[in-house]
Amino acid sequence: MGRLAPCLGVLAVLGVTVVATLGALLLTAPAGWSDVVHDVYLRRVVAFTFWQASLSTLVSVGLALPVARALARRERFPGRDWLLRLLGLPLVVPTIVAVFGIVAIYGQNGLLNRLAGAVGLGPGQYLYGLPGILIAHAFFNLPLAIRLLLPVWQSVPGESWRLAAQLGMSGGQVWRLVEWPLVRHAVAQAAGLVFMLCFTSFAVVLTLGGGPAATTIEVAIYQALRFDFDLARAGLLALLQVVCCLGIAAAVQAMGRPQWVEPGAGRAHARPDLGGRVTQVLDYTCIALVAVATLLPIGAVLSAGLAGPVFAVLGDPRLWSSALLSLGIALSASTLAVLAAVALLIGSRELRVVRYREGLADAAELSGSAVLVIPPLVLGTGAFLLLRPLGDAFAWAPAIVIGVNALMGLPYAIRVLGPPMTRIASQHERLCASLGLRGFARLRLVEWPLLRAPLGLAAALCAALSTGDLGVIALFGSQDTTTLPLLLYQRLASYQMGEAAVTALVLLALSLGLFAALERAIGGRARA
């Protein structure tokens, strides 16, 4: 029982959070769903939310497929490892910083339009609205989808390539008969995840969307609370969001798990379809385009930041107070998320490895990720409604932001820590039991050396996500409580572009620096 107690504790906290949030929303939202159907504005918002998420998914996953295939086919070229690391970067680049970079490249006065002007073309299309949202979502989710798809190719057994070579399959036949049947499950799963992320995306739509024509449910909640102060409407929108997310999550679950592939004999085998000049040029073009598209906005943040009024911004005490608040929130949220993940996983691996209750173990791990179904702004709305009777809800801002950020980080922490923790249990549980290795001794001799690298990664990831988060803080932020992303948003909104550029650079440095520092400090030098 001892090993299940922390897990049950975390599950109880999650349960209470969910129930309290939904309860508060149900009590506040006006009764009767007929309002939703008849309200033209609401219908429009819901339709746009689905539309932009569908297009974003199509663009991100559709482009990820050829790039992942190109990367899988070209296993050796200079800079490949470096490129794969670059593709991990958008996950830890704060959304609002990336938006700044995207505007600097694709915006009205961006690099592309200036280049177009230099060669005599008129200014390009307007970035704000759907195009901007799609570009920003692709910036984040294209690399994510590539990283989700790439491992599938590594699971193709070497014998299959030899077989394909012996049977004389052409490139097209290899794709149709070997690759696609394996990849399509991963494509469906990646599409589900990307759709969910884009459906609930907030900061991108807040900054790049515009007007009622390009507003998502998440942003509508924010506007209802922050500008109209229409609690009933906010509650209704939040419930609507939860219902939609539940539907999407159910659809993703229904797609099932990808079929399990045994790893092949291990040795790498050359694929039979790499020879042609044309395929070679196409592959490297795909790879180069993704590298450039990922690097450009980040490069723009660096160059604009260094060219901005660096000393004026660095001398502003508001920058430092908000940076300090961001740092404190990030460290607290990351600690909470990692502790909760470890507690959950100690329970789930006990269920899985020692008690052979796979179903319960899966359920425990899934409930940690189920928070994704209730997006941050919905949680924030719930917290706002619950705390309002107690007085000034804004006074609770830091605590709420920490809590919501910890919940946001929890699925990532579970994903990073789950496989190694389960592996330790399945490999060493019996040996530990027979040697009488328990408690602190086991922690010091077995768990810590094997887990410090994933622990470092999980903590770093959660901290970076929290540092860059512009979500709940937009609801609760005030003159006294401003995080760095919120400060950057305010400067962008008031068109202080120089100050915004430097702030973006500082935020980027804080996020990446915190990531690297935590990963190194906890994970140690020899990373897994």
Add this chain to the structure above:
Amino acid sequence: MLEVERATLRYPGMSLSFDLRVEAGECVAVIGPSGAGKSTLLALIAGFERPLTGRVRIAGEDVTDWPAARRPVTTLFQEHNLFAHLDAAANVGLGIHPGLRLGAADKARVEAALEQVGLGGFATRLPATLSGGQRQRVALARALVRHRPVLLLDEPFAALGPAQRREMLALVDTLRRAESLTTLLVSHHPQDAALAAERTAFVSGGGILAIGPTPEVLSGRARPELTAYLGEVEA
């Protein structure tokens, strides 16, 4: 006839050199410790590896520079011989057309080949629903429809139990004689060689150290390495 003539290869920390002649329709067993180069010898013949020097000839043709698909060779691996998402008939059909464009006559051939390996009625089964032995039978059926005169068996029965292994070897023996297939059989079990091969080659340290009639080689007196590999030989 299959000839490997002073074919050399180099891996980090190891260099290999092979010299081998196999008569048409003959079965030669290849035994030896792991990592000695048995599978590499087969990969050379199949065209998965190219030698640095030396030649590979099949039926008088120099195939050294031919791509794998053009060589008159079929390989059976220890596992992953089938595509897990295709049913038995489709896996066999790939041997007729690598894009699975099959006419009625082709489908009849697939059915007949499955019949021949004792899997009549299994056409629509997915590999996951077949036993290990049945999966290798499907791969053998594909070898039959391909009509390639050289059959390379890279420990395809290693994961099977003793009874099933003997059964599969008997099947291979029957098919080889019926189709007069030139066969190389890599195995860890000297008994396999005794059951199915006229001659046996002992591979160790990247070369063939001994080759001769199977009973002679298995008596283990040709080389000290062979004696060490075989250990106590049962009579």
